[in-house]
Amino acid sequence: MKKALIKDSFKEIKIGYKRFISILLMALLGVGFFAGLRATSPDMLNSINQYYQNQNVYDIQVMSTLGLTQEDIDALKNIENVQNVYGTYSKDVLIKTEDKELVTKVMSIEEVNKPRLVEGKMPENANQCLVEPLFLQVTNKKIGDTIQVEEDTEETSEDEEQSPTLKEKELVITGTAQSPLYISMEKGTSNLGAGKVDYYIYVPKENIQSDIFTEIYITLQNAQNYTTNSTEYKEYVKDTKDKIEEIKEEREQARYNSLITKANDKITEAQDELNTQKQDGENKIAEAENQINEGKAEIASGEQELEEQQSVANSKFRQAEQQIASAKQTLQTSQTQYEEEKKQAEQSFAQAETQKQELQKNLQTVETSLTTINEQYEKIIEELKKEDITEQEKTILEQTKQEIETQKKSLEQNQVQLKNGIAQIEEQTAQGKEKLQQAEAQLAQGKATIEEQEKTLQETKASTNAQIASARQKIEQSKQEIQTAEAELQTQKEEFNTKIQEAEAKLLDAKEKVNEIKNPEWYVLDREQNQGYASYIQDTNSIENLSIVFPIVFFAIAALVSLTSMTRMVEEERQEIGTLKALGYNKFDIALKYVLYSSLASIIGGIIGMNIGFQLLPRIIWMMYSMMYKMPDIIVSFNFTYATIGLGLIYLCIVGATIYAVLKEAKEQPATLLRPKAPKLGKRVLLERITPIWKRLNFTQKVTIRNIFRYKKRFFMTILGICGSTALILTGFGIKDSISAIIPNQYEEIFHYDIQVSLKSALEETQIQDFVTKLEEQEGITQVAELNMISGTTKNAELQEDVQIIIPKDNTQLDKIMSLREIKTKQKIELNEEGIIITDKLAQLIDAKVGDTIILEDANHITKEVKVTHIAENYISHYVYMSKELYEELFEKTYQTNILYIQDNNLSEEQENNIATQLLKQNEVTGVSLISTALSSVNNMMNSLNYVVVILIVSAGLLAFVVLYNLSNVNISERIRELATIKVLGFYDKEVYDYVTRETIILTIIGILFGLVAGYFLNFYIIGTCEIDMLRFVKEIHIQSYLYAVAITILFTLIVNFITYFALKKIDMLGSLKSVE
């Protein structure tokens, strides 16, 4: 390229910087939007890919209806491309906190699907666990706190293999973590609690005891070489899945066989045991009966014996008593004899005494006489002795002495005689007394003997009686014992019989069950069956869809704007081109300048745009999605492909338009070029031929209309640009309307309850009724509806969707608390026994229509076919409404209230909170949720939608601005002569401005009108593509949104017009008119 031309090109940029910048801006917007939006979906995919690689997330998951074994793992390991096979455990448990009962999924920490630690540290001991961050918030616990796991252990009966149970049930929280398996809020269904898994926790493998694995996760060799969800990845996974499917049947059969064998073995064992036990039992009963009979006989003989003994003893006693009586009689006679004898003896004793006394008197007299004699004798002797005594005296004295001596001798003889008599009497008396005494002694002895005999008899009698009594008692006792034994035997017999019967029934049951053991079914799943992953991928798809539509608008407008811009530029420099041509430059040299100009604008704009786009758009979009997905932050990257495509496209649009314009001009002869281009010829417009209308228009209107149709390119450009930007703005507001209407629609139009109360599952009907009555009486509460809510799944052909099944206790109660109605007609729908009512979005997702029969599965995997009678309006989540009668008939279960919907009297949030706290303290309640709090949290999420609106408005505004500004510039430069002329004619600035902008305003209005229509459809297209499965976006755009869209577009138009005003004012009349046209 010639140096002079290059210089000229850069000068051109300097002079025509406005045009340059406007083209650059177009490129910036176009590429920025394209690249940024297009890159968002890959960036999101890349983020999840990276995340899944880091956490070593499975490629294939195998589950079985009957659990999985080590043999299964071994078999899977042998499959080609399989890198690792992990058997893992999971189980649903209840965790009770102060006020809540949370259904929690316990998972084992494995090398596969590693939890992403958010805070704290990994558990080291069996009694430690990780929880999800939300769990701490909800339960008000901290790291280091303990939680108590309540496990449902009755499920595992003896003859079954043990499914996972926790060894430690008191777990210390060591940290918080997020599971790559549950990136969305949905954690699936459970047969515990309200039927939904609320949270998950991770425990070390050592804490789990199990005979079987609940699931097997497989990672594939070199899978990390493919991006998840890419076609290659999907194919690779599918190939391996197919191979697993090949061994599936064999494994299922093997598992079935082993289960059946085991079960059968157990049954025979049980049978044997039952038989032996039966025999044993019967034997034992017989023996016991024998013993009882024997005992009875013994008692009978004992009784007889006892009777005999009694009579013998009695006769003996009688004899003895007779003997004693006769002995007593003898003794009596002896006694009387003895009494008589005694009397006689005493009489004789008395005689003897008197004799004795006489004798003694005699003796005394004798003795006294003796004493006197003796004294006389003494005196004589003494006198004798005396010397003086004469012998007469002596012989008288001697004679007296002799006489005294003889007297004395007789006296002494007398005395001896007397003494002898006394002695004799005394001896006789003594003898008599002795005799009496002897008799008395004999008598006493006889008496004593009799008494002794009597006593002995008495004693014998007593002891014998006692003996007999005790024997009798013993017999009585044994009799009683035997009676109780008999009763016991009877009950035992009965018990034994029922037991045996039960055992037999059980055995029969077990046998039946064995027959019922279905072939285990393997489910070979991949990541797409993971709910969180699938909805994430779905969202990336909807963003991708979005990213196709939006940039098209920008590109189309960019291309058109640059086409007009560059065409004008070329036209303006027509003479220069002619001169160059005349000088001998060929058309490529000439074109090069413009190509360089537009290339620079598009490349600089494009590069700035893509860098902004790549950084900004994915992050902003992620900001919205990160509220729904628990994942590490998005990884934004410079997407080379989209950068190239975006830049290429914009380059093609802008430079292509330039080349087109230049070549069109340059192919003419230099001479023609040097002459001014014939101005666009005036032409009559179609409207002029409709005289009645045309006549009514005033001059300026006519001029305006003719001018509008004069510049067709500009006409379309303006309309398209304005249309595009209005449509974008309307879409922005429309999306916001649609989404923000969801909540009010759901909770004001459809649901009328304010508080949802979950009840304990094991409540009696009366307890529930009491509780409900109590609630109904509470101040502020206007309505209480009882219902049974269970989680389930609906299936229709290949399609399936998780749902909440609502079974009202009473249809009229339900009507007061929610409005089931047709979507279009808003007509009330009645719940009947013929079938179920399903919600609108669910119907769409499973492709079900009124009258179709679909499959309904409850949390226990019982499937039933049921007819859809109505489709009801609904916006959040999926519900199936079913009458109590139908439910009981279909699922053969009794209705049990587990949820109460409470409507209050427009209470404030604080009052509602008070009610909630109070309710939670009740024993019957496991959980309370307030619609108001749910609303405010959702409202926060909705605020993020403002970003979308802002992005759309800003970009649409920029678009409108660039388009209008560009067109206004082109317009002025194209018509500068005309404008100068009218200025010369004396048009005031305002009039000149009006003269030009009247056209712009009309075109803007047309553009806005088209834009509103286009926006209406674009909005629904976008809502259709990015609608989340769980939600039904409301298909409505508020009147305000139309107004805003119009107002904002007009605002941008006004800004451009304001700029135009000054541009017009600055027009140099003289310069413009002097030049040759």
Place this chain on the structure above:
Amino acid sequence: MAYIEFKQVCKEYKMGEVTIKALNKANLQIEKGELVVIVGPSGAGKTTALNILGGMDTATSGDVIVDNKNISKLKNKELIKYRREDIGFVFQFYNLVQNLTAIENVELATQICKDSLDPEKIMKKVGLADRKNNFPSQLSGGEQQRVAIARAIAKNPKLLLCDEPTGALDYKTGKQILKLLQDTARKENMTVIIITHNAAIAPMADKIIRFKNGTAESVEINKEPKPIEEIEW
């Protein structure tokens, strides 16, 4: 006092560091109803003077009095008003609005003036009654210039200013145009000022002003102006 008077009018253009004096203390007087021809070489300042007189440009210094009004002191808006009500302009290159028919081009001017004349009549006057609904592109150069004149006089201006009105026309057509201008001046008693570099047509005027180096070098009053038909060049 003259109807139009230039008193010591200067006009300077700054081209970078160079100041060019387009008018240098120009003085002239024109009476009401006069047909004036201004002649002079290129760059003598005649167009500048006309532009200043027509309110399209302002003098750097000096006074321009038109009908007792000093237009050199007017603000932009007043200047536009002056242009709108008092001035009719005819250019070398007609400057018709291509998108409007002949009569519409006239209407473009009349609809902004208070005392405008009937466009239909004007069209008749300029001899284009049967071409009035044609677009400029459908008219010849002379016809286009007639439309331009019609547009200028339809406003019923005090002054009709013509800058080389025949510059782009052939001899015959040019003559017809000049005749139209002369007739207009005579019949409507309108003050008409024609700029030309062709001194040969000067005898048609009541007054001939010669410009040189930014000043009116001489003013010649022609007591007996010739009808244009009699002038040959």
